[in-house]
Amino acid sequence: MHPNDPRLRTFVDVDAASDFPIQNLPYGVFSMPEQPELRVGVAIGSQILDLAVLESAGLIRCDEVRGVFAKPSLNAFMALGPKVWSQTRGRISELLRHDNPELRDNADLRMRALVPRNRAQMHMPIRVAGFTDFYSSKEHATNVGTMFRDKANPLLPNWLHIPIGYNGRASTVVVSGTPIRRPRGQLKPPTAELPNFGPCKRLDFELEIGVVIGQGSAMGEMLTERQAEEMIFGFTLLNDWSARDIQQWEYVPLGPFQAKAFGTSISPWVVTREALEPFRVHGPAQDPKPLPYLRQTQPNNYDIRLEVDLRTEKMAKSARICRTNFKYMYWSSVQQLVHHASSGCAMNVGDLLGSGTISGPEKAEHGSMLELSWNGTTPLEIDGGERRSFLEDGDSLRIRGWCQGDGYRVGFGEVEGSIVAVE
């Protein structure tokens, strides 16, 4: 059976609502209190399958290359290429099947290879080579354009032709759970004559999907749709924390810089492209027709349900503030990658592409506080009597995402971050 087959079962206990059934098998990097070396594992139910242990035991091997799982990032494994990714996932699926005794009946190995997720410390799954952030939701770009530019013509002339993107800062991409310190920066309120330097007052999140590039391309090389697709290893949730007031003052003419440089959070589990195959969908119709280098012959979007929860310091439990879907994206990840390399830009193993803020057509589907509060003009009323235009110190923001199968889900887990006051 193919590792995506809905009929597959595993001998590991997996709750029906789990993000991590045997049809998923996402990769992450973890350590345990009693074993602090970072290594690669796969999430299965409430457990982690330790691939370094499996490799030592001779149950798994990658393309004759040894030790790719006893590493602090997925980069070495990703570098082996899509055939190895697929073979490895197939072998892991086989080892976890309910009717395969290899691991199931080896009590000693099972004990060492399957560890409880709730005791593990998760780390950055990849060493980020470069981080690029796109701007590919038409609804989001339209909302921003309507607020700040021209209601009648909210999209700039290039938007429908180019998957607009910019280089972000790789050094501050962090794993879920890392606290985010409120950034300082130059702020110039519209009424002030001169800028001042101080804590950001309009701190925001951006709900995004992160695309993990697992294969490089040479300088000067263009990519076809097929080549680009095969370079994509997998996907994460991504929160592109943003300082709207710093951005507003700094961004002309060279784009956002410090407004986006203080932190970007990703979920620890990389869901493979292969696991998302059953959830492929066509994106929105593209009109005007993209230039030939950007044309698609297949559905390159994915039906990924996304939710954002906010919990302030005063709230006993979190409240839902957004529910949307990755399928709305106008430009697909494949188009983004083809465009990224189009000038001759080399891509590297470990590059991370942010999809851009994912907003849907309805107000409750907006993927940022900027849109949810309409630039602070209609503060969000949160369950429990709190109101928010932007994020305040102590706020915790949590993004979840999953694909709904028939009786199971292929999930991403979550990316969480809490705002820490700046002294």
Place this chain on the structure above:
Amino acid sequence: MHPNDPRLRTFVDVDAASDFPIQNLPYGVFSMPEQPELRVGVAIGSQILDLAVLESAGLIRCDEVRGVFAKPSLNAFMALGPKVWSQTRGRISELLRHDNPELRDNADLRMRALVPRNRAQMHMPIRVAGFTDFYSSKEHATNVGTMFRDKANPLLPNWLHIPIGYNGRASTVVVSGTPIRRPRGQLKPPTAELPNFGPCKRLDFELEIGVVIGQGSAMGEMLTERQAEEMIFGFTLLNDWSARDIQQWEYVPLGPFQAKAFGTSISPWVVTREALEPFRVHGPAQDPKPLPYLRQTQPNNYDIRLEVDLRTEKMAKSARICRTNFKYMYWSSVQQLVHHASSGCAMNVGDLLGSGTISGPEKAEHGSMLELSWNGTTPLEIDGGERRSFLEDGDSLRIRGWCQGDGYRVGFGEVEGSIVAVE
């Protein structure tokens, strides 16, 4: 004597016009045809001093850490910090002195440790962690603003308050001599209704200095002037190749992306901050006074003379097209770095900051074809009868730079690149 002392002499033959006297000692990464392993060396006259050989021979040692010179980049050495940088340079200077027999009189070691530069292959001196490009010449920003925006108000309102910068693409930073393929991209001539995709027609260079960051800082940490200065390991020449037509269509609202992603060239020798000490100068007066976090208590500019030569395929020898100076820069490298970290952005060993195009007040001091040909309206008349508005296939562009001492120069060598046609 201090390694910068003008009276120092070496037993190695050094031409009076050489960029690399004993007062310089820049670091690079090289290999030889007969010894292809990449390793760290120091340029002295027409020779390279192989530091890996010196370390093996026990003549040099860094902070008890072994093997930092037998590496394909300077990153491991840089990570040891400014005290080690200074001690190491002091020791290398000592070993090269005319009156020190340690290396001078050891014929076998001397033969192995000193190799001719003209037989060496130079490589990227650093593994670029992140590449950030600034926009810090007031003359350049004024020229661009005059051409494309408003002659009466060429500078945008933020320019005099912020060292404006943006994240560039690290994957295509290449060493001098690497051919640059003409990029393709989306172009929309003003008269066209729709964009097309094809070879860039307005290919340009940008004369810049690269600042090599040798120490990291933590996420959330701000830097003082002093801390920022001590994180700077050294400087290179840098050519930020630019596709003006791609840029014009893509850059709103998130800045340049593919217009700058196809290649950035740097010179192979990193001139240390310490070697430039004698050439410190005050930058232009800053009015309005910068915000307190950007204030400087010392001269942070450097008097570095810069020249650009162009040679077309038809020309027998190259012609000077620009002569300017790094001292003109409005925002210093220290201010750029302080601003870079100000939001809480972590800096990494191996980060590279481009100064921004260096233009002086006179027309012959403009650091790009865009300015030299005034956006193509006054094509440059080159010696030998050729004319250029932008760069054409087969053109070779060479930047040189040096500080002039009394009877010696502390030079950068050169960064060269030739334009290759796209098929």
